[in-house]
Amino acid sequence: MRGAGAGPRLAVTLLTVVPLRTPEVNRGTGRAAMLAAPLVGLITGGAAALVLLLGGALDLSGLLAAALAVGAAAVLTRALHLDGLADLADGLGSGQPAEDALAIMKRSDIGPFGVVTLLLVVLVQVAALASAPHAAVAALIAGVTGRLALPWACREGVPAARPGGLGALVAGTVPARGAL
Template identity: 70%
Template sequence: MRSDEKRIAGGDGLRLAVSLLTVVPVRCGRVDRETARRAMTLAPVAGLIVGAAAALVLSVAGLLGAGPLLGAALAVAATALLTRGLHLDGLADLADGLGSGRPAGDALSIMKRSDIGPFGVITLLLTLLIQVAALAQAPHRAVAVTVAAVTGRLAVTWACRETVPPARPDGLGALVARTVRRRDAVAATVAVVVAAAVAGLLAGGVRPAVLAPVAVAAGLLAAAALLRHAVRRLGGVTGDVLGALVETSVTAALLVMSIA
């Protein structure tokens, strides 16, 4: 592929990543497996957009006199608005599917329903409460919410690597599953870890510079554990699984960043 073709393909991939993972209105070019591979590799960039917007909300809330708890709640609400709540919906659907204890086919059918069951409601409420509480307690909230948002989308990059199959033959999972090369996921992870450390250092010195990469690692480990369980139960990934991985990773990263 020539350099100009690679540049165009890379632009299509970035636009697709932003289109799939945020509400930012971008016009996608071609949508195929190669574009999906680039999109999922660049998923952390979409996380940066969400995290930066949430950090801006925190700053404005602080200027208007809002306390840490209210500011954190508004920032978490902003992340939900910027993603249409799709990741939270995926978390609730996956909780209902896995919580049912039924075979893969039945669990997938439950996940496709439009309603939310008791497992989904409980999981959703607890996740949001933990996210808000952790962010409110974080010493450097703007860095914390940004690092967490980027880490959540990096978890998607790893979930779409070549060894993870789709659970269904159609849908978002089928489009993006098995597209990301391991070396690309590693490269994206190194970039995120370095950027997180630099952001932490600029925000508060050595301690946040250490905590930020640890938060990235914690988010990825939590997502990896959920991914393994979901693949074992469902046979692969779906769009709901990817959304659940985002929220799980975000929550774990925020918990680490909340350490005073």
């Protein structure tokens, strides 16, 4: 698939467990994928909202339904955002120079800063959903707004942290107007 459809398909493939073929992967496709990222939040936020609604129908406690919803969103995204957050926390928490911090972030293990950060973030997400008056709506909104950072992070003038990998493919591809 070429043209407009390749970017959204790449966004779905990168940001969820849904495997869609994207034969054309280049900077243009990457730009379109980053611009479509917030829409992919409808899939992940929708899944969390569905779990919350099912939890309500089954008369589960709000806390249990919220925990299951956060877990469902993590599974649907391959926990990619959580993995990245843990890597970031370990890298920044190391106090090392940039090159060494990037090496720490690239490793597959998780350190104490990553563990503590993940625990706090997941607890806050569950608590926020459990206390929201319309938790399913909140989950849907969070799914979309949580992906608004991707176009912003990939806007023109923002370099990749390192020359290889996905970041280099999408860094600087989104016009500032598109990021807004």
